[in-house]
Amino acid sequence: MGRKTVYVSDFTGAVLEPDDEVVRVVVLEHPDLVAGPVRLEARADEVESLDDAALDVAVVEIHDRHGDGEPRRVVLTAGEFDALATDVPMAQLLRTAERVKPAKTVRKATDRIDYASLEHAGKPHRGKITDEEARLVREHLDDINKRLADDGLRQIDPTNPEHADRYGFPFPGDAESP
Known part of the structure; x- marks a missing residue:
């Protein structure tokens, strides 16, 4: 008895042939994504429109003054974000702004x-x-x-x-x- 594995595009269900250029798309954030990033596979020509549809965006977090609550994450077009800077251009503001180090996750002994x-x-x-x-x-x-x-x-x-x-x-x- 033989066994044959057939791969299909996650997007279209089309059979992926051995000579197809297959790409992996990792979905990092989506309103319907509930359990973290996922990987999808498709033919390259099925997803080439993603580059054309890409937006210049700014992803920002809004924290309360004392850092007590959870920050709100907001995604907006770069143009909308740039318009917030009325004193100096946003590019200059970003170059001179204070750098933020990513928060380190501390693992407690109880988290083992x-x-x-x-x-x-x-x-x-x-x-x-x-x-x-x-x-x-x-x-x-x-x-x-x-x-x-x-x-x-x-x-x-x-x-x-x-x-x-x-x-x-x-x-x-x-x-x-x-």
């Missing part, structure tokens, strides 16, 4: 991922596999592999000697002695 939970068991990580994580993986392999696949992560294969060793599956080829 608990790999010995069903929510995170089996995810690739550098730490040691605990007995509890290995037990969860063995007992809930199908559920964990479904979650890993949904997250785009490698799945656990109990016939893979490395995975068998890490999670305590019997080694492939080992027979139970009578």
Whole structure:
């Protein structure tokens, strides 16, 4: 039995041929995007109009004076934003304005991922596999592999000697002695 994989454009559903120029489009922000950036694939000619439709925009955050609340993010055309500068041209204002460093995310000890939970068991990580994580993986392999696949992560294969060793599956080829 043979197997054939067919790739299709996420935008049009058209079959992507091996000689097609395929591009990846990463959607960073969209009103309907709820779980972070996503990747879409299409033929290059299907998305060439994106460059023509691109707008010169300014993306700004509006913070309250004391920085207490969540900032509001606003996207507007560069022309609309430039019109706000009435004393000096916006280009000059931007060159001389105080630089802002991106906020660093501080990870607290309480933010550590608990790999010995069903929510995170089996995810690739550098730490040691605990007995509890290995037990969860063995007992809930199908559920964990479904979650890993949904997250785009490698799945656990109990016939893979490395995975068998890490999670305590019997080694492939080992027979139970009578």
